[in-house]
Amino acid sequence: MAMQSEVYAPKSATEVKKAANAAEESQVPKKALYDRPVILTSYPGQNRVDPFPLKWGAPSAEERGPVTVARSIETLPHRNAIGAHGGSYCVYNALAIAGGFLPAEHKPDFTLTEPVFEFPEQESWHGVEKIVAMDPYGHEVPRLFKNYLDKGYDVRPTIAITKAHLQVTEIMNDVKAGELEIDGKVVLNENGDIAITKVAVDPVWYLPGVAKRFGVDEGSLRRALFEQMGGAYPELITRPDMKVFLPPIGGLTAYIFGPPERLSDPKYSLALRVHDECNGSDVFQSDICTCRPYLVFGIEEAAKEAQKGGVGLVVYFRKEGRALGEVVKYLVYNKRKRTGDSAENYFLRTEELAGVRDMRFQALMPDILHWFGIKKIDRMLSMSNMKYDAIVEQGIPILNRIPIPDRLIPPDSRVEIDAKIVSGYFSEKQVTVDDLACVHGRNWE
Numbered sequence: 205m206a207m208q209s210e211v212y213a214p215k216s217a218t219e220v221k222k223a224a225n226a227a228e229e230s231q232v233p234k235k236a237l238y239d240r241p242v243i244l245t246s247y248p249g250q251n252r253v254d255p256f257p258l259k260w261g262a263p264s265a266e267e268r269g270p271v272t273v274a275r276s277i278e279t280l281p282h283r284n285a286i287g288a289h290g291g292s293y294c295v296y297n298a299l300a301i302a303g304g305f306l307p308a309e310h311k312p313d314f315t316l317t318e319p320v321f322e323f324p325e326q327e328s329w330h331g332v333e334k335i336v337a338m339d340p341y342g343h344e345v346p347r348l349f350k351n352y353l354d355k356g357y358d359v360r361p362t363i364a365i366t367k368a369h370l371q372v373t374e375i376m377n378d379v380k381a382g383e384l385e386i387d388g389k390v391v392l393n394e395n396g397d398i399a400i401t402k403v404a405v406d407p408v409w410y411l412p413g414v415a416k417r418f419g420v421d422e423g424s425l426r427r428a429l430f431e432q433m434g435g436a437y438p439e440l441i442t443r444p445d446m447k448v449f450l451p452p453i454g455g456l457t458a459y460i461f462g463p464p465e466r467l468s469d470p471k472y473s474l475a476l477r478v479h480d481e482c483n484g485s486d487v488f489q490s491d492i493c494t495c496r497p498y499l500v501f502g503i504e505e506a507a508k509e510a511q512k513g514g515v516g517l518v519v520y521f522r523k524e525g526r527a528l529g530e531v532v533k534y535l536v537y538n539k540r541k542r543t544g545d546s547a548e549n550y551f552l553r554t555e556e557l558a559g560v561r562d563m564r565f566q567a568l569m570p571d572i573l574h575w576f577g578i579k580k581i582d583r584m585l586s587m588s589n590m591k592y593d594a595i596v597e598q599g600i601p602i603l604n605r606i607p608i609p610d611r612l613i614p615p616d617s618r619v620e621i622d623a624k625i626v627s628g629y630f631s632e633k634q635v636t637v638d639d640l641a642c643v644h645g646r647n648w649e
């Protein structure tokens with residue numbers, strides 16, 4: 205195990221194993237990972253607990269204060285939020301430290317990481333109603349809270365903003381077929397490369413606001429989180445004074461087509477796709493659902509909107525398999541395929557297993573739209589009634605809803621789409637409950 209004064213370089217697994225074996229053979233006692241006892245911060249007012257003030261929704265970043273969650277020695281007494289940075293990746297951080305790849309007190313160097321686009325501060329960033337699931341100042345932490353960093357406190361960004369080119373096979377084909385024109389700004393060349401600005405967001409929850417969106421009291425929300433995370437984060441129960449929680453889950457990525465400043469200006473037409481992750485279809489192109497076809501349609505329509513002088517936005521949420529996860533999703537697939545896969549029983553099969561048909565609960569989804577300062581959506585590239593209702597309930601009108609074109613629906617995914625239409629999904633096609641009995645998926649070969 206390397207000493208703390210050494211320069212840390214990445215080690216291969218073989219090197220780590222060799223070092224571990226050598227240490228074992230030489231009988232030299234291993235150096236402890238942490239050279240201090242465990243310090244708990246379980247109760248407000250206990251010795252060493254002195255949180256930095258954090259006023260969610262305050263009118264400026266300075267008055268709001270930083271979200272401080274690290275347990276580094278300088279920062280620990282001043283933590284004012286529960287959880288850890290990096291969403292679910294905090295676990296890999298732990299493995300890196302435990303394995304000796306990363307010093308426990310490593311401090312990131314944020315030089316040159318600043319956003320490629322300066323999103324103007326919006327009215328929605330203030331108050332406790334419109335933004336409760338992300339830190340509106342999360343992209344500017346190194347600048348806004350530089351004085352904290354200078355003093356050695358570990359505060360970190362929860363939003364990053366960069367730019368890139370997309371290369372999507374279906375879009376390349378459409379460019380070649382002349383269905384999408386090359387304008388040199390949005391669609392860059394004959395390969396169909398698309399220029400985008402993208403924003404990655406880790407979840408930062410203001411618990412009273414999250415509870416309100418779900419219509420429950422904060423105590424019940426805290427208790428459910430504590431219990432369902434296996435008793436992790438006991439501060440959810442013991443520290444009601446800490447109102448902010450960084451949950452160990454995936455966040456979202458927003459892809460912007462055209463100049464980002466158009467998002468907050470209602471004079472520009474906006475095309476929006478809100479997409480929840482479906483790895484099997486999005487990446488591996490499984491044909492049992494319409495996820496990838498709808499996502500690609502969303503990307504192409506967003507690009508077209510930008511070409512027409514408007515702006516496009518695709519927001520991608522890490523909520524795999526309706527937030528039930530891939531294991532549950534595949535168990536449901538098995539049930540479906542072994543019972544004749546009919547649209548009539550599509551939701552029932554999920555309910556039998558998961559107890560609900562959907563766990564995505566779109567209540568927190570509109571925060572990112574508020575963060576951009578979006579006032580209305582001209583073209584919503586989604587049929588979901590849950591997404592529609594959540595956005596409209598948050599005071600953002602949707603002027604037009606655009607269903608996935610029929611030609612893009614794989615035959616095996618007819619079961620899903622027709623069941624969803626009967627359950628309330630927006631569609632120009634009429635589907636009745638009686639029709640569902642006749643819609644069947646492909647049998648396993």
Ligand SMILES: [Zn+2]
Binds near residue numbers: 482485494495496
């Ligand atoms: Zn899917």
